[in-house]
Amino acid sequence: MLNRRDLIALGAVGLASPALAQGVSARTCFTISFNRFSGSPINLGDYAGKPILVVNTASLCGYTPQFTGLQRLWKEMAPRGLMMIGAPSNDFGGQEPGEEAEIMETAHTYGVAFPIVAKVKVKVKGSDAHPFYRWAAGEKPREVPQWNFHKYLIGRDGHVAASIPTAVEPMDSRVISAIEREFTSGPTG
Secondary structure (H helix, E strand, O other): OOOHHHHHHHHHHHHHOHHHHOOOOOOOHHHOEEEOOOOOEEEHHHHOOOOEEEEEEOOOOOOOOHHHHHHHHHHHHHHHOOEEEEEEOOOOOOOOOOOHHHHHHHHHHOOOOOOEOOOOOOOOOOOOOOHHHHHHHHHOOOOOOOOOOOEEEEOOOOOEEEEEOOOOOOOOHHHHHHHHHHHHOOOOO
């Protein structure tokens, strides 16, 4: 049985955070979308219940060859439900100065078949960062992208399951293990 102090504490939680008081989790990424170059959206909510890997890319970066590993990862894991999105950004070192044709030419050079979206702002300082990157920074404030090819693995529950630094190759066992954990985790809901 709850005493008076416990009831007051619960009431304070309810006033401070109605979502917590109702047992509802914090906002997920499922309300966010990216635009394709054509302007049509990729709604992350369409992939609820599946892992999503979002990678900020750049065509002129020393890490650009990671496209090969990303494509291999996509080829192996997409049939099992992995969604992958390449999000070009010119935020780090000015290494994505081109527009759609140049960006897609680089992606095709590496055989990329996963979706590449229209160029976005990744740096979360300022209000012009893409909503996904602002949201992810809220989930993992100490693990925001510091360079191109930072990888965010979104869990089946719509929250950041892993923030993977640039230097970690896509086929690294840490990336594969994190994705595998999402495939084998219990039902979302």
